[in-house]
Amino acid sequence: MEFRENEAIYLQIAAYAGENILLGKWGQEDKIPSVRELASDLQVNPNTVMRAYEFLQGKEVIVNKRGIGFFIASDAKQKLKAYRKEDFLGHELPEFFRNLLLLEITMDEIKTRFETFIVENNQPK
Amino acid sequence: MEFRENEAIYLQIAAYAGENILLGKWGQEDKIPSVRELASDLQVNPNTVMRAYEFLQGKEVIVNKRGIGFFIASDAKQKLKAYRKEDFLGHELPEFFRNLLLLEITMDEIKTRFETFIVENNQPK
Amino acid sequence: MEFRENEAIYLQIAAYAGENILLGKWGQEDKIPSVRELASDLQVNPNTVMRAYEFLQGKEVIVNKRGIGFFIASDAKQKLKAYRKEDFLGHELPEFFRNLLLLEITMDEIKTRFETFIVENNQPK
Amino acid sequence: MEFRENEAIYLQIAAYAGENILLGKWGQEDKIPSVRELASDLQVNPNTVMRAYEFLQGKEVIVNKRGIGFFIASDAKQKLKAYRKEDFLGHELPEFFRNLLLLEITMDEIKTRFETFIVENNQPK
DNA sequence: GTGGTCTAGACCACC
DNA sequence: GTGGTCTAGACCACA
Numbered sequence: 001m002e003f004r005e006n007e008a009i010y011l012q013i014a015a016y017a018g019e020n021i022l023l024g025k026w027g028q029e030d031k032i033p034s035v036r037e038l039a040s041d042l043q044v045n046p047n048t049v050m051r052a053y054e055f056l057q058g059k060e061v062i063v064n065k066r067g068i069g070f071f072i073a074s075d076a077k078q079k080l081k082a083y084r085k086e087d088f089l090g091h092e093l094p095e096f097f098r099n100l101l102l103l104e105i106t107m108d109e110i111k112t113r114f115e116t117f118i119v120e121n122n123q124p125k
Numbered sequence: 126m127e128f129r130e131n132e133a134i135y136l137q138i139a140a141y142a143g144e145n146i147l148l149g150k151w152g153q154e155d156k157i158p159s160v161r162e163l164a165s166d167l168q169v170n171p172n173t174v175m176r177a178y179e180f181l182q183g184k185e186v187i188v189n190k191r192g193i194g195f196f197i198a199s200d201a202k203q204k205l206k207a208y209r210k211e212d213f214l215g216h217e218l219p220e221f222f223r224n225l226l227l228l229e230i231t232m233d234e235i236k237t238r239f240e241t242f243i244v245e246n247n248q249p250k
Numbered sequence: 251m252e253f254r255e256n257e258a259i260y261l262q263i264a265a266y267a268g269e270n271i272l273l274g275k276w277g278q279e280d281k282i283p284s285v286r287e288l289a290s291d292l293q294v295n296p297n298t299v300m301r302a303y304e305f306l307q308g309k310e311v312i313v314n315k316r317g318i319g320f321f322i323a324s325d326a327k328q329k330l331k332a333y334r335k336e337d338f339l340g341h342e343l344p345e346f347f348r349n350l351l352l353l354e355i356t357m358d359e360i361k362t363r364f365e366t367f368i369v370e371n372n373q374p375k
Numbered sequence: 376m377e378f379r380e381n382e383a384i385y386l387q388i389a390a391y392a393g394e395n396i397l398l399g400k401w402g403q404e405d406k407i408p409s410v411r412e413l414a415s416d417l418q419v420n421p422n423t424v425m426r427a428y429e430f431l432q433g434k435e436v437i438v439n440k441r442g443i444g445f446f447i448a449s450d451a452k453q454k455l456k457a458y459r460k461e462d463f464l465g466h467e468l469p470e471f472f473r474n475l476l477l478l479e480i481t482m483d484e485i486k487t488r489f490e491t492f493i494v495e496n497n498q499p500k
Numbered sequence: 501g502t503g504g505t506c507t508a509g510a511c512c513a514c515c
Numbered sequence: 516g517t518g519g520t521c522t523a524g525a526c527c528a529c530a
Contacts, residue, residue: 008504008505008506009505009506010505010506022227034516034517034518035517035518035519036516036517036518044506044507045506045507045508045509046518047506047507047508048505048506048507050518050519051505051506053518058433064517064518065515065517066259066513066514066515066517066518067513067514067515067516067517067518068514068515068516068517068518069516069517069518070517070518081227081228084224084227084228085228088224088228088230092221092224093235093238094242096217096221097238097239097242097243099209099213099217100239101243102147102148102206102209103206103209103210103213105213107235107236107239110218110232110235111232111236113218113222114222114225114232117219117222118222118226133528133529134441134529134530135529135530169530170529170530171530172529172530173529173530176529176530258513258514259514259515260514260515272477273477294515295515297514297515298514298515301514301515331477331478334474334477334478335478338474338478338480342471342474343485343488344492346467346471347488347489347492347493349459349463349467350489351493352397352456352459353456353459353460353463355463357485357486357489360468360482360485361482361486363468363472364472364475364482367469367472368472368476383519383520383521384520384521385520385521409501409502409503410502410503410504411501411502411503419521419522420521420522420523420524421503422521422522422523423520423521423522425503425504426520426521428503439502439503440502440530441502441503441528441529441530442501442502442503442528442529442530443501443502443503443529443530444501444502444503445502445503
């Protein structure tokens with residue numbers, strides 16, 4: 001995995017974990033990779049993974065069973081979705097609309113591009 | 126002006142200046158507020174405003190006349206628009222589409238919200 | 251049984267055993283549950299129960315008869331009471347008093363709450 | 376400052392900061408010592424102080440002004456008190472009462488000891 | 501100057 | 516084996 005320069009690595013790891021949960025790759029209530037394991041997978045320091053897990057634990061997306069490991073919270077998916085939706089509707093969408101107006105892009109053009117996007121991305125694997 | 130926590134203040138100031146230019150509040154080739162003036166307006170350290178201006182200067186959106194001040198470049202508006210459009214189409218839009226799919230929001234809902242947004246924001250003072 | 255997050259499970263198990271002894275549920279000189287039995291009762295790893303028993307053994311509250319099991323020491327109750335009293339008077343009570351002052355709670359309020367507490371807890375099955 | 380062995384240093388630092396706020400040594404909205412400064416004062420690694428500050432920031436007891444430092448939140452005192460009171464009434468007090476019953480200590484004895492405690496601790500400095 | 505992040509490596513308690 | 520904490524030291528962006 002490669003990391004973007006302008007964002008903290010631990011946040012990118014947290015986001016990566018979030019994706020895995022949302023996409024169902026890491027199933028509800030499953031054990032997630034141990035700190036050391038993921039660290040060696042991603043080629044980062046264990047402390048960095050630890051920070052990512054602490055971050056997610058603070059959001060109650062994962063929970064810790066002492067001496068055993070981290071597990072996905074039973075309602076992790078809903079929580080993550082709720083977080084995202086709140087952010088999306090509250091910040092991204094208004095910003096998106098303002099850009100449409102400023103850049104003089106019509107809703108119809110967006111619609112067309114969306115359909116193209118779906119076609120290009122909907123037959124993965 | 127209030128600043129978002131997770132973004133550098135100088136970038137937020139640069140964005141604020143960009144808005145003013147795009148919206149025509151700061152007219153083409155006009156002198157823009159001096160570093161000290163804007164700093165005291167926004168309640169920030171003059172160095173921070175300076176960084177914002179240097180940033181915009183680097184993008185050739187504003188130019189510096191030594192001893193006089195900063196002025197809006199003659200083609201500032203087009204440049205800003207070009208920058209934004211490139212970023213918008215290249216990064217924001219695909220990200221936006223991915224969010225729509227993940228959060229299960231339809232294009233129709235977006236359209237409706239857009240119309241509401243226009244109504245709410247189209248009667249500025 | 252549910253465990254508090256911030257305290258080692260084996261210590262919580264030891265405390266649980268202590269309670270049972272002090273309350274007379276586990277009678278003087280009785281055999282106490284085997285490691286495996288208690289472990290399956292409490293849904294924890296047998297090693298964890300073992301550590302709790304070793305801890306109590308170190309305090310001479312229980313004794314091990316090899317091949318047979320653990321037994322409550324003849325003077326277990328007095329010992330436990332002594333340990334607790336020492337800890338209570340030496341550490342908890344001063345801490346308790348400091349909290350009263352900091353949180354501006356009066357002795358009278360404590361008294362009232364104590365009476366309520368007794369009423370609520372004095373009709374056990 | 377000396378640290379207890381059985382509690383994480385960063386938590387002890389957070390508690391120490393909390394005391395200073397509750398006792399008014401660090402006034403409302405004041406700037407608190409910088410990470411490096413406190414670290415050298417307390418003879419610990421800056422990272423450790425950082426964790427303590429992050430912890431307090433998570434509880435919204437202190438806030439960060441970018442590039443300037445950490446400041447005490449305007450309602451820090453109330454928040455801290457609320458946290459403590461919740462913990463005290465919810466956990467410590469019932470535990471305290473249970474100990475009274477188990478150890479056969481009367482409320483009157485507590486009262487007497489409390490008066491002694493006040494006399495001993497009320498003429499500091 | 502400030503905080504923020506990261507690494508390398510260590511030691512510990514716990515399960 | 517697991518996570519949790521701590522140190523030493525580095526580098527960075529920001530005000």
